Amino acid sequence: MEGETTRQLKVAEQIKRDLAEIIRLRGMSAFEGALVTVSGVKITPDLALAKVYVSIFPSAKSASVMKIIEDNAKSFRGELGRRVAKQLRIVPELAFYLDDSLDYVEHIDELLKK
DSSP states (O other): OOSOOHHHHHHHHHHHHHHHHHHHHHOGGGGTTOEEEEEEEEEOTTSOEEEEEEEEESGGGHHHHHHHHHHTHHHHHHHHHHHHTTTOSSOOEEEEEEOOHHHHHHHHHHHHHO
16 A cells, blocks of 8 residues: 555654644753754654654754754653653653754745845
8 A cells, every 4th residue: 555544644644743732831941942843744554653753943952953853852752751641551652853844845945035
């Protein structure tokens, strides 16, 4: 079967919503005043690993904020576990990736203006 299963998509969407809420509740001060948005989640077929894509604004803080996020990955997973315990047998490991597609769009806009 090509692509993701319905279950994968549903679990990924649930994780995206829950992580977005967890990050929102921590507040911008936890991330050096940067706005952190969960832009997408992809999950492996065995539901053991979730690749979490985050966008960070302003992008100048991306590196330091990604470090904060990675340092807190275990606590994010713990909080996520409390939220999805009823739906999932295992809480997936979380791997965070920077989604810089907004920077790319901005760069293309700048090039088109020239």
